[in-house]
Amino acid sequence: MKMTTSTKTEIPADALSLGASKCEFSANLDLEALVINGQFNSFRNTKRGGLASFICFDDNNQTIYSVNGEIYFTSAGEYDTAHPSYNEILATNWSLYGFQAFRNKFANANLFASPSE
Secondary structure, eight states: OEEEEEEEEOOOHHHHTTTOOEEEEEEEEEEEEEEETTEEEEEEEEEEEEEEEEEEEOTTOOEEEEEEEEEEBOTTSSBOTTSTTOOHHHHHHIIIIIHHHHHHHHHHHHHHHSOOO
16 A cells, blocks of 8 residues: 655654744555454565654745654554664654554555445
8 A cells, every 4th residue: 555644744843943933744655464353463574664754834835844764663553663764753652643544544555445334
């Protein structure tokens, strides 16, 4: 499943001190999961992550704070902190904002794929 999500976030203190008036988190992930009886079991080794960004803007819509990188998960669905691209800011924003969007898309895809009665 390819998943793209973009959402507004709270402004962290360090970005606020730089003059941020809004922040956004976005992710473009490619995930392949094993689902048993409609429940997530594990991610497959080949597809379990992708690109993410956390960007804050000032009142003139100029970027004043930006973190870009990759998010990868272990097969169990935890952050792969050993991956060379692991970034705590991106992981935190995924946990706070991106994961709920993922859960909603996963639930909708699972509902769509379920056999009708």
